[in-house]
Amino acid sequence: MNQEQFEDHIKKSFDTHQVPLDTNELWSAIETDLPAEKKRRPFFFWLPFGLSGLILLGTIAFYQYDRFSNEHTQAIDQVNNNLVEHTSTTTQQPTTLNTAFTENKINTKTQTITPVLSKPTTINTSNSNTKHTTKKDITNTIQENSSFLYTSEKENPLPNQKRPTLSTELSTSVETSIKTEKVLPESPKINRFENLDVLPIHWVDLDNHVTTRPTPIPPSFPTWRLFTVLQGGTTFVNKTIQTNTNGVQNYTDLRKNTETPILSYQFSGLVGLQHQKTHWYIKTGLQYQQLNDIFDYKQETQRILYSLTGSDNQTELTTRTIRHYNQIQLLEIPVLIGKTFRNRHRISLDIEAGVATSLSLQANGRFIDEQMELGVLDKTMFRQQNWSVLAAIGGAYQLNPKTALTLGIAYQQYLSSLKVRKALTTDQYGLLNIRLGIKQVF
Amino acid sequence: MNDNQLIRACQQNDRTAQRLMVEQYSPLLYSISLRYAPDASFAKDILQEGLIRVFKNIHQFDPAKGKLKSWLCKIIINAALTHYKKLRYDTEVYGLDAPDHVEIPDVYAQLGAEELMKLIGQLPEGYRLVFNLSIIEGYSHKEIAELLNIKEASSRSQLQRARKHLQAIILKEENEYYESRAI
Numbered sequence: 001m002n003q004e005q006f007e008d009h010i011k012k013s014f015d016t017h018q019v020p021l022d023t024n025e026l027w028s029a030i031e032t033d034l035p036a037e038k039k040r041r042p043f044f045f046w047l048p049f050g051l052s053g054l055i056l057l058g059t060i061a062f063y064q065y066d067r068f069s070n071e072h073t074q075a076i077d078q079v080n081n082n083l084v085e086h087t088s089t090t091t092q093q094p095t096t097l098n099t100a101f102t103e104n105k106i107n108t109k110t111q112t113i114t115p116v117l118s119k120p121t122t123i124n125t126s127n128s129n130t131k132h133t134t135k136k137d138i139t140n141t142i143q144e145n146s147s148f149l150y151t152s153e154k155e156n157p158l159p160n161q162k163r164p165t166l167s168t169e170l171s172t173s174v175e176t177s178i179k180t181e182k183v184l185p186e187s188p189k190i191n192r193f194e195n196l197d198v199l200p201i202h203w204v205d206l207d208n209h210v211t212t213r214p215t216p217i218p219p220s221f222p223t224w225r226l227f228t229v230l231q232g233g234t235t236f237v238n239k240t241i242q243t244n245t246n247g248v249q250n251y252t253d254l255r256k257n258t259e260t261p262i263l264s265y266q267f268s269g270l271v272g273l274q275h276q277k278t279h280w281y282i283k284t285g286l287q288y289q290q291l292n293d294i295f296d297y298k299q300e301t302q303r304i305l306y307s308l309t310g311s312d313n314q315t316e317l318t319t320r321t322i323r324h325y326n327q328i329q330l331l332e333i334p335v336l337i338g339k340t341f342r343n344r345h346r347i348s349l350d351i352e353a354g355v356a357t358s359l360s361l362q363a364n365g366r367f368i369d370e371q372m373e374l375g376v377l378d379k380t381m382f383r384q385q386n387w388s389v390l391a392a393i394g395g396a397y398q399l400n401p402k403t404a405l406t407l408g409i410a411y412q413q414y415l416s417s418l419k420v421r422k423a424l425t426t427d428q429y430g431l432l433n434i435r436l437g438i439k440q441v442f
Numbered sequence: 443m444n445d446n447q448l449i450r451a452c453q454q455n456d457r458t459a460q461r462l463m464v465e466q467y468s469p470l471l472y473s474i475s476l477r478y479a480p481d482a483s484f485a486k487d488i489l490q491e492g493l494i495r496v497f498k499n500i501h502q503f504d505p506a507k508g509k510l511k512s513w514l515c516k517i518i519i520n521a522a523l524t525h526y527k528k529l530r531y532d533t534e535v536y537g538l539d540a541p542d543h544v545e546i547p548d549v550y551a552q553l554g555a556e557e558l559m560k561l562i563g564q565l566p567e568g569y570r571l572v573f574n575l576s577i578i579e580g581y582s583h584k585e586i587a588e589l590l591n592i593k594e595a596s597s598r599s600q601l602q603r604a605r606k607h608l609q610a611i612i613l614k615e616e617n618e619y620y621e622s623r624a625i
Contacts, residue, residue, distance in 0.1 A: 005551070007577045011580075019469055019473045029490050
């Protein structure tokens with residue numbers, strides 16, 4: 001066989017030659033270096049967003065309804081207060097009828113009106129219950145009822161020339177109300193005053209421009225209150241590190257002796273909804289935290305020095321101590337459920353627990369060895385989405401009915417390593433946060 | 443999944459397809475990298491680096507212009523050459539030499555790929571490179587000269603020397619065989 005035939009034989013032999021190898025090992029070695037896959041987000045990724053959206057919408061809806069019902073409850077209270085005032089004795093002379101009603105200071109002489117008004121008169125609210133209440137309807141109703149206001153000129157507390165023309169004034173007032181009033185939902189046509197022995201005089205409320213619409217029945221569902229919390233504080237990082245070996249490099253963790261935690265901190269802005277009777281609440285929002293830590297580890301690297309002939313390869317073992325600076329910035333969405341325990345004083349206690357998922361993670365790692373050789377941590381070694389569980393306890397000191405200062409302690413445990421599986425080290429973070437904040441109730 | 447579907451999926455950065463490609467082609471590509479590397483560990487490094495290059499550049503691959511297998515082989519060879527460029531490339535003659543015309547025993551025609559690989563593996567690295575590129579991959583001297591950044595004439599002479607060296611190895615093995623039989 002000549003050289004040419006031999007070379008042909010070699011070529012043919014290698015054409016289809018394959019050498020089996022462990023593809024799992026190979027794949028895991030190259031996977032981390034591949035460009036990031038644009039994978040479809042799983043359902044649970046969107047869960048916190050959906051939940052936050054729902055809570056926000058629910059909060060707005062409840063808050064709006066709550067405010068609406070409070071307005072009318074106040075209106076009813078005001079009517080009742082005015083009636084109480086009517087039966088009390090006061091000698092102060094009001095300057096005008098309007099201010100007298102606004103300040104709930106009715107002249108003593110008007111008290112004599114009350115028995116006159118005990119005439120079982122009811123305002124026909126059926127007209128005003130409709131969406132198409134007209135100025136004319138209301139003016140007629142006022143004029144009809146206003147005749148009961150002053151039974152005689154003698155009892156009139158004000159001189160004729162100073163006395164406001166009630167019907168004119170009320171008409172103007174109603175006109176203003178009609179112009180500014182929005183169309184209200186229909187409420188049941190129930191005469192709420194039919195069993196009262198005194199008439200809850202509608203013109204009393206007209207001064208406040210609220211009685212041109214019917215007084216709805218107070219809602220029966222529980223009251224929820226919207227609140228926001230802004231808080232921030234320092235975080236203590238409790239990290240368990242596990243070093244991996246890739247066959248060539250060995251890592252020895254020196255954290256126990258060398259770890260120097262430096263300031264880590266957390267800020268959050270949360271919005272929540274609290275049940276007024278049971279004091280249970282749910283809250284969500286955004287939480288930003290920056291984790292900083294420094295630690296050392298020993299790296300042993302085995303290098304093979306290949307000779308050109310391939311016959312006298314040498315193995316070299318180098319050891320170096322590396323100081324690692326880690327900075328991780330996380331933006332998270334926490335969802336927390338908790339309960340407030342109140343006492344008669346201004347202090348309350350909040351206990352809460354929940355979950356958090358990270359929206360984004362920025363990692364900024366640097367390391368330096370004994371020869372002052374610098375390196376940068378590969379950002380692809382970190383996971384973008386991480387789940388964690390949280391528990392917190394805190395106190396609140398009420399500054400005024402709507403504002404409170406809060407002081408609390410929270411522990412957050414990440415459920416998996418912040419680094420990817422194939423990184424040389426895997427870190428499991430537990431964060432202890434002490435924070436101060438302000439709570440605003442609406 | 444055929445090659446075209448596999449390529450399209452890999453171009454979309456689909457991890458499953460990428461893994462499938464690794465499983466399907468890595469035994470062949472590993473064989474190539476073993477021919478260029480001094481040992482298995484080195485060969486794995488070449489394969490690993492080559493596959494990363496494959497997936498980073500697969501969007502440039504056009505199935506109309508050639509077969510996937512050829513493209514993959516070419517990338518692995520380039521990865522191997524990059525590794526060699528990191529080392530000092532030396533093409534000087536090493537010790538062994540052989541007469542101009544040597545008849546290779548017929549028994550060598552019966553050798554399988556594994557044995558042939560061992561035989562070629564005994565060549566000095568510079569010779570082995572040129573021998574692999576020219577004889578097995580079928581590259582012209584012009585292409586080899588460009589790849590290795592040497593002159594075309596150098597490529598020719600390296601191949602001649604590689605052949606002689608290989609013949610010398612065969613002769614040596616033959617002699618050793620007969621010597622051992624004589625004992």
